[in-house]
Amino acid sequence: MPLHIQTPLIESRPLSDRTGHSVWLKMEIAQPSGSFKARGIGYACEEYFRRGAKRFISSSGGNAGLAVAFAGRNLSVPVVIVVPETASKRARELMAREGAEVIIQGKSLSEANAFARSLVQPEDAFLHPFDDPLIWTGHASIIDEIVDTGPKPDVIVLSVGGGGLLCGVIEGLNRNEWQDVPIIAVETQGADSFAQALNAGALVELPRISSIATTLGASAVCRQALEYSRKHRIGSVVLPDKLAVSACMQFLRDHDAVVEPACGVALAAVYERVPALSGYKKVLIIVCGGVSTTVDQLQEWSAVMQ
CATH class of the missing domain: 3.40.50.1100 (Rossmann fold)
Structure with a gap:
């Protein structure tokens, strides 16, 4: 038996009603270790x-x-x-x-x-x-499950730290012949090594991580993530910590589930209806999970960032 489980793929009525998209959630928060x-x-x-x-x-x-x-x-x-x-x-x-x-x-x-x-x-x-091809192959099973259960999304929204999830999702899309599904890669300001690499056309090492989303805190993304950006359609979105925390709090209200800001920033892109989502109907968010944040901590951050 593998060490992961098949996670639910659910339609989010709160997010769909709020945004006008048909929003689907791949609930990786349900994994035994708490994340993808x-x-x-x-x-x-x-x-x-x-x-x-x-x-x-x-x-x-x-x-x-x-x-x-x-x-x-x-x-x-x-x-x-x-x-x-x-x-x-x-x-x-x-x-x-x-x-x-x-x-x-x-x-x-x-x-x-x-x-x-x-x-x-x-x-x-x-x-x-x-940064390990074995890890990317394991992450690719997310897409295998989505292909099996459907529906096919028009776009996939996910968080990027070091790029392992991004590489795994693209590997999964390729092996299931879903190369036409674009990705929106979301980061927090102060942990945006992928966005900076895209702008520079080369890997960029951040001098420090200033975001509270410390689990996104890779000073540089893996080289494969940058290579994939040259072959696969990937949109880059960078949002402030405040919106990541706000999305975590709203998701808690909407779905009674606690996620950390590193995950919340992907949700924030949809809650905030970023321009990169314009024109897409079926939007799938990988709710990557994370266990390093508590409700009390989210409330403290939210109060400070008001």
């Missing part, structure tokens, strides 16, 4: 375990590490997760609850990643949070 990361990370962990890995090592801002910890516990493989100082206390606690050893190292994900790599021994498998 269970797919690609789980798939990669199973493959590395099959190849003989005796320990999993990863770096993470939260969701990837939790997926590795979940996979390790289910496969009875020890796990070490290196997190940056920006990782939330809740995320660290959830990883530890899954049995992982959690090490805090570095001010950014790139620094945590470098330290995690330094720990790798010959019998270990290193799980990058987003």
Whole structure:
């Protein structure tokens, strides 16, 4: 059995009524580890375990590490997760609850990643949070499920951090011959490495992550994400933290589900009816999930950002 589940695909009446689109939600928040990361990370962990890995090592801002910890516990493989100082206390606690050893190292994900790599021994498998073809193949199963259940969307809206979800979705579209479905890639201001790479025509490394959406906090997207942008129709949208938090709060009211700002920013693009959505009827949002945010925290952010 795979380490992920088939998640619900539901029509959102609140979002559809509000926007005039037919809005569908792929509810990756329902994954056992709380986010879409269970797919690609789980798939990669199973493959590395099959190849003989005796320990999993990863770096993470939260969701990837939790997926590795979940996979390790289910496969009875020890796990070490290196997190940056920006990782939330809740995320660290959830990883530890899954049995992982959690090490805090570095001010950014790139620094945590470098330290995690330094720990790798010959019998270990290193799980990058987003830059691994195995992970993209695992994430592609999102599209397999949508193809099986329908309907075919006119456009897919998703969040981008390091680009792993984006690469997986495009891989899934390609293998199901849905290459004609465009993507709107959404980021928060201060964590917009993909948008900056698109503008520059080359990878751009952010000097720091200033967004509260720390799980989008990759200083640079993976090269494959930029390569796909040259072949697949991808629109880029960058929104402020305030709108991401507002969308999280509205989604909580509409669907009684808590998501973190890294997910909320994709919802915000639809709630705010960004121009990039003009002309599309069936809009599918990948509700990527995330467990590092609580209702109390969302309320605190919302009060501060008023």
